[in-house]
Amino acid sequence: MRQDTIRLPGPAVAPDPGPGAVRPGDLTPELIATDWWSDDAVSRAGIPVVDVPFVSVGGGIGSFVTVDYLRICGVPTSAIRVLTQLESPWESYEYLTRVSQIPRGERLRSDSASCPDNIWGFPSYAVREALATRSPRSLWNVLVEPILADYYTPKAGQAFESMEREHDRIDYASTVVKGQVRMVRRRVGGGYFTILIPAEGTSPTRRVAYRSRYVHVAVGYPGLKFLPDLMEYRERHRDYGSVVNAYEPHEQIYQRLAAAPGTVLVRGGGIVASRVLQRLIDDRDARGLQTQILHVFRTFVTGAHGPHVWMRRRGGDGWAYQGFNYPKSVWGGQLKARVRKLEGQERAALYAQFGGTNTPIRRNWQEQLRRGRRERWYHAFQGEITGLTPGPSGTVHAALRTANGPQDVQVTAVIDCTGLEADIREHRVLADLLDHGGAGRNPLGRLDVERSFEVRGTRSEPGRMYASGSATNGGYFPGVDTFLGLQIAAQEIADDLEALGFCARLGPVRSTHQWWLWARGRKI
């Protein structure tokens, strides 16, 4: 435990740092205020410097996929450092999927060929599943989808296990340095300084600077933002158990409904709402529960919708249906081509057109909800929650504004399956890039990147700074926050780095050879 514990609020505040407040190895006011750092200023501050050509900040799946690509392009582990707080690249993703009711045994919403462990996408998850289970079922599925069957999607566990194998194969672990990145600043003379707060006890100083020619920022979602009404209810009534967001652990609600019959209010129309409903109904079926489900949509979709006949999305019963979170053509079709050419408001408008909350149409979900409507234990309606107050004996009183006027309901729990993504400024590294790194925002307000995923405005010749993942959503390539999007970003970055002479070209010979090594599980 650090010695610099401070107390908030109350009479005792921070211990007086005394006149020598800036300890050696700490950021000096000079550094904090300067956009471009000289080697001299960093050494004057007493911050130790580690030289490495390529630094990736984040350490999630974005970093993993990029490092995987570079390793396949011949970059040794000694030339790469991944600065992260995560135990494994999939740790954060797995947590979010698990709590939002996609444990390892359940299926993700991702295409068969989007394999973060395999840059070629071959063999796809469906092929590998068919081989592992010795059953052609998944192959048949991908052949006839989406007409005769739902889209094939891999099980979460399959994705994590295959990533783990690739993680070991490319010796990812030896690139990882644990700690928290505080900022990335440009270096006078080219390249960047990345300030790391190392894990406790691993460094004599509080900060370590990584001096690199290239920096890759993949810090993922800045975070979720629970809606204000939810936060206010919890803050005011100190009840964290009855009003929950679906992206946080909320097993207690299923336990309570199993212990005693109750009504639950679900809000939202995305895939998480679908998964939560499935869990509620699965529990209902398996344990013979009498759970009543109220489902409130802010926008109640009653049918197919879209600007014209070639750009329509199916819908009904409140939901907007789409196989994946974007139309498939954003990854390789006409939408990808169109967005690549658009700038400013035009790009934002097209994003708005194909964006929006939606969920895949899955036959088992359809069956469950149809049964619920028929047996009158599932009620979906348009409305908004206007107030939440504690009700008698552990219930929650929810005031709703609906199409039929205000309504009050008494429920056991409220599961909020909506959520806003926080602004990129909420992430301190991104905020620092905006303030001191020269980075800007794209038409959607996220980090503005070039077609090569270089962060626009941050160049420090001959260095480059790249970014991928959710923080760059809104750029020339849509779908960046998906497995395939991360791989496409990694490909663009590797191409750019190859032109700069940092890695080898992935031509037909190298690609075939590397695929062969991958298929045989040979370490590189």
Place this chain on the structure above:
Amino acid sequence: MNASVDGRAVVLAGDGLVARLPGLLCVARCPEAEPLARLLTHCRAASGPEPGRTLARRLAGWLTGPDAPPDSLVFGTVSAAGGAVAVFLSGAVAARVGDVALSGAESAAWTDRLVPPGPVRLALDGVGPAPAAHAVLLDLREGVVAGGGVEVGAPAPASAPAPAREDPGAPVQSWPVDARPRTLNAQPTLIGMEPADAGTDPAVARTGAPQAGPVDVPTAPPGAVAAPGRDAGPGPSTAPAPGPGPATAPAPGPAPSPGPAGPGPAVALGKEPGGPPRARPAPRRTDAILGVAPDEPPRPPLEAGESAGTGTRSLSGGPSTAELSGPKPGEARGHLCSRGHLNDPRSHFCVLCGIRMNERTGVLVIGSRPPLGLLVFDDGATYTVDAEYLVGRMPESDERVRSGGLRSIVVEDRSGAVSRVHAEVRVDNWDVVLVDSGSRNGTFVASPGDPAWTPVPPGRSHRLEPGMRVRLGGRTFVFESPSGVR
């Protein structure tokens, strides 16, 4: 201002509202009621012995958050913050504390400052002087009333060493720290400051103002304000050296400070070498002005997330008053999320707002601990683990429940296998632990997915993990936690 020289709050007429709550004053105006109600909610939640910092962070978070009030809401608060006074102004509101005049109208966002204590005038712009008639009788102790401003003067110097008050009409010279008028840079503080760097220039923070120098001395040079993450450096402390000058002119004699004789709060805070022993620190002026009795009983735990605010520890330094102590009951050492909510250091996402927890430096902060989880019983009853519980057939037979040390959970069991006092659910830092209280038939636990029950040895504590089941006699409960820490 002479209407309120004795610590009474005098409300000035106006079309807004005035609130006086423990530790703070608030003046606000808005055509709609809802933003006012929310403002008061924030004030009430923060009010207490030292609401200044908490309130400032709450308000800053509110103003920048998704539920930010409309621009038509103008408001100002003045609240106690250690030995200083925190002023927060948004819109056309002016505050005057001692000799420091601040205006919210001059800021693009808001004005947020710590200033030395002194008589307070907080008023919406355009509000007139205090009523002349019966002024001596006016006295708002606590509550919310209609008005446009409020004046609170110096406290009645009951315990002070005989302040001379022969001339009640004279301008109040309550704190002879720095009687000269000064202007401050009334600009929104834009500093993202790390918690460890909370200390600031001691000269400014403790003695209220530089003792000499040019007349218009900003408390901090503009450069220091603009610098993000201001690690305290050789900043303003070197600038104004104490020396002879008009600042020393007011004699320290008539100081009505209840503290020991001496110039200003530096002595009251017990930092002056050679001062009297500080066995009992004297009540602060801010306490007297802002209505906090020094011996106020401890209030119930703060609501979760109140221990801090938006996370930008932007208030200038802050008087370091007391020695560091460990967490009190209901408190814990944790990490703040970027929005200032206290969390288990092991959690990845904020338990209150959902933001990632990798936003901040790993400095541990002591604050009010949010609830650690829920006990879900097999009959559907749930108990929030924000207190410690004694579980059993007749837990109230135990002295610890009768004295209020533990809350009771009465478990009825037809099998008769539950003891009167069966088991305790205790809180150990960020962990919830189960202790068997020497029950006759034992207490058992089972990890999630594990069908086997494991006995908990009497008197030994057993950490509860999320999803863990607990059995007492024929009854069971499950522990679930919102933090995701396993």
